[in-house]
Amino acid sequence: MLVPAIKVLKPARERHYAVPALNINNLEALKAVIQAATKMRSPIIVQTSEGAIEYAGMDYLIAMVKVAAKAPIPVVLHLDHGKDLKIIKQAIQNGYTSVMFDGSALPYKENLAKTKQVVAWARAKKVSVEAEIGAIAGIEDFVSVADKDAHLTNPEQAAKFAKETKCDSLAVAIGTAHGAYKFKGETHLDIERLKKIAKLVKNPIVLHGASGVMEDVVKLAEYHGAKLGKARGVLDEDIKQAIKFGVSKINIDTDLRLAFTAGVREAMDQMVTVIDPRKLLEPAIVLMREVAMKKMILFKSEGKG
Numbered sequence: 128m129l130v131p132a133i134k135v136l137k138p139a140r141e142r143h144y145a146v147p148a149l150n151i152n153n154l155e156a157l158k159a160v161i162q163a164a165t166k167m168r169s170p171i172i173v174q175t176s177e178g179a180i181e182y183a184g185m186d187y188l189i190a191m192v193k194v195a196a197k198a199p200i201p202v203v204l205h206l207d208h209g210k211d212l213k214i215i216k217q218a219i220q221n222g223y224t225s226v227m228f229d230g231s232a233l234p235y236k237e238n239l240a241k242t243k244q245v246v247a248w249a250r251a252k253k254v255s256v257e258a259e260i261g262a263i264a265g266i267e268d269f270v271s272v273a274d275k276d277a278h279l280t281n282p283e284q285a286a287k288f289a290k291e292t293k294c295d296s297l298a299v300a301i302g303t304a305h306g307a308y309k310f311k312g313e314t315h316l317d318i319e320r321l322k323k324i325a326k327l328v329k330n331p332i333v334l335h336g337a338s339g340v341m342e343d344v345v346k347l348a349e350y351h352g353a354k355l356g357k358a359r360g361v362l363d364e365d366i367k368q369a370i371k372f373g374v375s376k377i378n379i380d381t382d383l384r385l386a387f388t389a390g391v392r393e394a395m396d397q398m399v400t401v402i403d404p405r406k407l408l409e410p411a412i413v414l415m416r417e418v419a420m421k422k423m424i425l426f427k428s429e430g431k432g
């Protein structure tokens with residue numbers, strides 16, 4: 128069933144688990160994550176970036192997810208990192224049940240005003256809104272967020288922002304980054320900062336850039352020729368701590384990409400005489416589904432759908 132994000136995030140915050148928010152671009156990826164959620168009886172947030180919309184078309188994505196949401200679990204269709212107000216408005220009007228307005232790169236006042244505007248549009252359609260305060264370093268689709276160590280979220284400012292905008296959930300910056308290269312040395316999230324934020328912000332808290340760059344998937348990808356070098360992700364232990372202290376939505380894209388492309392590479396290697404794209408894409412679906420299921424166990428969302 129297609130539901131607004133707040134319907135799955137509120138119980139997650141109350142009961143200390145996190146709903147996986149998994150990025151998809153195409154039918155194969157959507158099948159993988161929905162099969163995983165159905166098998167695990169986990170609620171799921173299927174999210175598409177503006178880049179995914181550019182790639183597949185918003186109407187295609189909405190139509191596919193509407194069909195996928197016939198699965199016997201709560202499904203949210205979420206716009207990830209909405210920056211273009213026109214696209215956000217379209218998403219709200221056409222069937223997304225949740226949108227993110229990412230004004231984290233804007234001056235505070237502008238972020239505040241635009242988030243309020245998005246909340247007003249969304250309320251009319253019972254669509255949930257995720258807002259963001261404090262930039263998360265790394266690559267967000269096309270734009271690089273510069274200045275790696277700056278811009279961690281200020282707890283007091285986060286509380287004020289959530290209260291004034293009346294957003295449903297809030298993405299915070301506590302040390303994660305987008306992409307496969309998150310950390311140079313030791314991997315660490317700023318859990319102390321998260322505790323302070325969670326004390327003041329009662330909304331579900333969102334963690335972006337949370338891929339673990341899972342060792343087995345990296346190995347498989349590298350075995351088949353991907354060159355990932357010293358890619359490093361967030362430790363499972365840090366994820367568990369983050370969930371314990373208020374994080375209720377965790378975004379995963381990189382790990383799914385690694386799994387999917389590992390499957391494609393494996394197929395191209397091993398099925399040299401096969402010309403049926405369905406057969407060549409099957410290992411990608413299987414690997415991506417496995418990674419999604421592992422996340423549901425780690426996030427404790429298993430059995431909550």
Ligand SMILES: [Zn+2]
Nearest residue numbers: 208335336378
């Ligand atoms: Zn993100």
